[in-house]
Amino acid sequence: MWDYGDGTKRNLNHPGEPAPNHTLHHETPTSHSYTETGIFQVNLTTLYRGEFRIVGEGWQSIPGQAAVPSEAVPIDVWRTEKELVAPDGQ
Secondary structure, three states, rough: OOEOOOOOOOOOOOOOOOOOOOOOOOOOOOOOOOOOOEEEEEEEEEEEEEEEEOOOOOOOEEEEEEEOOOOOOEEEEOOOOOOOOOOOOO
């Protein structure tokens, strides 16, 4: 579960994957838009589940799951705007 530090959380039910051609202009499954500027503490908790099988039998689930939290990472969220400004009289 992603915790973006602004009260927004997101659960994903699939593993991540490389995004070799990713830029800041491409949305990803973990993208998030902040409505305010500031410093936010972002963290991720990853859930692990297991299965096993015995030769000649099907896969069996191991009961329960392990929740492994990351350390929070501070991020600065800034907002910028472009304006054309000319001196008075021009």
